[in-house]
Amino acid sequence: MALEEIKTLLVGNPIMAAPDIGEPMLLYISATNQVVSAVLVVERESEGHKFQVQKLVYYVSEVLTPCKSRYLHYQKIAYTVFMACQKLRHYFQECSIIVASEVPLNYIINNRDAIGRIAKWVIELLPFEITYKPRQAIKSQVLADYIAEWTEAELPREYSAYSHWTMYFDGSKMLAGLGAGVILISRTGDTVRYVLQIMYTDSNNAAEYEALLHDLRMATSMGIQRLEVRGDSNLEISQVNGEFDAKDPKMAAYRNAVLRISARFEGLEFHHVARDSNQAADVLARMGAKRDPVPKNTFLERLFKPSVVWQDDVTGAPSDEPAHNASPKNEQDDQVISGSALEETPSAHEVMALIAPWTEPLLAYLTQHQLPKDKTEAQRIVHGSKVYKVHEGEHYKKSTTGVLQRCISEEEGRKLLVEIHAGMGVHHATV
Structure with a gap:
């Protein structure tokens, strides 16, 4: 039946x-x-x-x-x-x-x-x-x-090229100083550009390694699990891939620091590319070395001391060149592991905001009742502050239905956009 x-x-x-x-x-x-x-x-x-x-x-x-x-x-x-x-x-x-x-x-x-x-x-x-x-x-x-x-x-698999993030890095040493450039490309083709100004004297290879370490730290903070690193420096790429030995203590410390951070990724590859394929990162590195103003939508950071500590083979004493660095040293910086890098030192970096937070005038009025001398600007702030509120130290905007929407800085907004376009994280509708 x-x-x-x-x-x-x-x-x-x-x-x-x-x-x-x-x-x-x-x-x-x-x-x-x-x-x-x-x-x-x-x-x-x-x-x-x-x-x-x-x-x-x-x-x-x-x-x-x-x-x-x-x-x-x-x-x-x-x-x-x-x-x-x-x-x-x-x-x-x-x-x-x-x-x-x-x-x-x-x-x-x-x-x-x-x-x-x-x-x-x-x-x-x-x-x-x-x-x-x-x-x-x-x-x-x-x-x-x-x-x-x-x-x-x-459907044809036309998006397979963006199955992972891609990073280009480069370092530059010029008469004005050292600099590094980093370009991070998401799986959807969106780019994040960083300029690193190195405020101490060192070699070009050290600048290349600082750019590489900076990008890996940034990638881990963003939760990136799969990353392809491309650079035109054959020395750094070959040392990290194990093709070249790192006999210099400083280079060994940098290499070990890269390998230590590499363990946090699910997939990580290092590839050497021709200089012509790395022009964009080279432009950013030269910009950092010459201390030129950075363009819009480009992040700027300054590095006042090396990110690693190494032991000098000649004197046997720890070194974090140069000795004239005016930045204060932490107790953690005095620890030395022979031939290996310590964890990166967050105190060595100073993030430079390109644009002042737009909430500063409103917060000054809401918390301290301070207004600018310009009457027009003061009236604008007083009128606009009626829809804003400070709650538990956070700045919020009240919607028409009474829902509080947290105000964020422009830099934090860029990071959220990168995460959203990359398909990472959850919905940020309450921000």
Whole structure:
């Protein structure tokens, strides 16, 4: 009997149903990394079935652009409803739509605090009769998932080049001083540029190593797990890869410091590239050596002492050249491990903010009632401070519904954008 039913299903082709005017329809949605899909069905009585049977009305899908593929998952789900409304508008105009999903779309779309693209989609969906209910059974959800997964499987793997982060580094020694440049490229092609001004006298190889160490420290602080390092210095790359021996105590200390930090990554490779392929990092390194002003969207740091401590083979005494360094030394800096690097010393770095925090005038007024002498500027600060609040030492902006939104600096905002575009971390909507 079961075999006969299977034969009947195989022989008879499935036929799409034509909905009646005003007949309620269900919308099943699905989203993957690069594809969103939606399936529209109706539920009708069928002979031989105790419960109503879902019949397919139409299905649509869309391959996301690189920008849309970086949406958060719940944003992709909301966008799927908007996409289905745009492509199947005639069904949405004549019938009531019930969206069945595991995601709490009713709270997301009908949220009064919705801003940005979510708010735009909400406005577009307002004219239609759409209700959002939790999905109780799989049913036609299988078809929506199949369309999205099958479409994504058929796409060419054009984003494989960004499966890991890439870093270019270079050092420079000039008459004005030492400098280093670092360029960090995310999996999505976004770049972060750093200029390192080395404020003491040392060799060009040491500057190259300082650039390498600086980037590895920055990558670990950002939570990067897979990184490809590219540099035009054959000495540093070969020493780290074990192809060259590091006989000089200083170079051995730098190499061991790199190897120690390398253990924190899941995947890390060092590759030597031609100088022509490393021009961008070389420009930043020369900029740091000549103490030139850094361009916009480029971070600047100053290094006042070496990042490692080594032991001199001749005197047997510890060395962290040069001796005339005016920076204070910590007790931790006096510890020496022969031929190996200590942990990096955070006190050796001074981060230079390129732009002063925009919250300083507001904080000065809210906490100390200080205003600038310019009357126009003072009136602007007093008027704007009405929507800001200082709570437990943090600066917040009050939304129209009373939700406190934390204010951040421009530098912190850049770091958050890098993490978001890289697909790292969680949603930062409360920031």
